[in-house]
């Protein structure tokens with residue numbers, strides 16, 4: 139039978155199928171962080187169950203960590219307690235932890251790929267919905283709840299129904315100024331926030347084949363925003379080149395053997411999907427959101443649509459936007475470039491490239507938050523830090539930061555924030571905060587201008 | 602986990618659609634390291650105004666409503682995978698959520714915590730919400746064994762995974778089941 143990428147990886151991990159019930163799926167790698175793990179540790183301890191495979195767990199501190207003065211004790215007692223619990227739990231159970239300040243520390247979905255932990259054909263889980271990021275490597279990766287974290291602790295397995303399969307094909311050439319973030323925001327706006335519910339989504343077509351691993355991660359990261367359990371892209375030479383030489387990647391002949399295996403994972407020609415969508419790359423333009431879910435997006439040059447639904451109107455009231463209006467020239471006071479969607483080196487390169495030689499608008503508070511210590515280091519080494527500083531920006535230390543505003547990085551009530559993160563829900567970036575999702579390019583431009591501008595109008599012509 | 606067989610209760614209607622987990626439990630309350638206390642924070646930013654005063658309009662604060670069944674608009678529990686949303690709802694005292702659609706992860710989290718998601722048709726949901734708004738003391742019966750929901754607007758049936766149903770009826774969870782499969786899992790690991 140012709141199989142899809144998803145089928146091949148899933149089927150290889152099925153331990154058993156329960157009659158009239160779920161399947162038992164074996165999990166290769168379990169990523170944990172401070173917020174969704176403590177109750178799972180507690181549950182196991184309460185029941186007297188040991189952790190089945192501590193060697194298959196990797197821990198980091200990211201959700202609730204400060205992004206300045208990380209060397210100082212954390213002021214917030216509850217946050218400090220969460221980190222201390224994580225450290226204690228990892229020590230006690232022999233789990234590798236990349237805590238605050240460690241050279242491998244960073245956002246869970248940024249560090250695992252850059253350390254070579256994420257590899258094609260694996261099953262990976264984490265108590266964070268954007269675990270779908272790792273699908274960029276041809277990995278089945280998805281977010282789980284804390285009860286499931288406890289299940290994986292106890293058995294290295296999960297009980298799951300096999301999701302259905304969908305494919306989104308994007309062929310053609312992307313226009314100037316269109317980044318991977320725009321591609322996924324466009325897909326979600328077009329298909330809707332429920333289009334992927336119950337599905338695992340494969341992205342295919344030249345656009346993804348020509349995309350860097352960073353870009354693929356941005357796309358897969360937001361699969362969950364269209365409701366999908368996860369997203370995947372078939373591994374290819376770009377994937378193998380990215381993994382090669384990474385700290386936990388297989389080495390030597392081991393690597394070659396793995397690559398030979400990974401090459402067989404791609405969807406077979408003629409394999410069937412439960413549903414399929416096709417998008418023409420030339421239709422995509424730089425995107426921006428105007429509402430309070432990631433599907434409420436428009437091309438930056440478009441106007442807010444007319445719709446008479448109460449949730450639509452509620453959303454516009456929250457954002458203080460009007461139907462039929464353009465967002466161009468909307469003044470903004472905050473910009474956030476960060477989160478597991480867009481905090482990799484490529485994102486900072488794009489931003490720095492735009493910012494170079496310009497000055498940040500006075501009214502704008504801009505938080506540039508690298509996804510990991512390694513990204514932070516690279517930003518300095520490549521001279522991007524100097525560019526940012528010359529333009530009036532300061533870099534912060536790695537973490538989830540204003541993506542979910544659990545730490546002190548909160549956008550004040552009523553303020554607009556152009557953000558490269560993944561969610562624009564009410565209050566996501568702080569109570570009353572108004573989030574406008576966009577690419578790092580659109581965000582950088584907003585930081586320079588102090589308002590939203592149509593970046594396509596100011597980009598240098600490509601020679 | 603507590604067993605669930607049948608529940609007869611008044612219900613609280615919450616007509617909003619797309620209620621995401623950030624609304625059910627805002628991120629700033631996720632700092633706790635145990636499962637206690639989340640019930641007090643459920644729908645915090647809807648239950649209270651920004652100045653800390655109580656929002657009397659909000660159904661959970663409206664004294665005419667009570668009960669351990671929440672009847673909510675379409676696409677309940679979307680957004681972040683935080684299980685805290687399920688703990689908050691359970692902590693507040695809910696045992697059943699009725700909606701016309703539930704987000705995948707939320708549904709799993711709810712079932713793992715003995716909170717039963719009852720999915721009905723959009724039509725039934727709309728009628729039920731209107732009925733409850735007009736008749737706040739009318740009771741709803743949720744029968745897990747029969748997979749039915751009964752109310753004064755009529756009866757409807759709902760789907761539930763046979764495995765999950767057995768778990769809820771018996772009060773055991775996925776961990777108990779997986780532990781019982783340990784040998785098989787070890788054998789699988791050995792061949793992997």
Ligand code: SF4
Nearest residue numbers: 268477478538541542
């Ligand atoms: S950056 Fe945001 S989405 Fe990503 S892991 Fe952190 S909280 Fe989750």
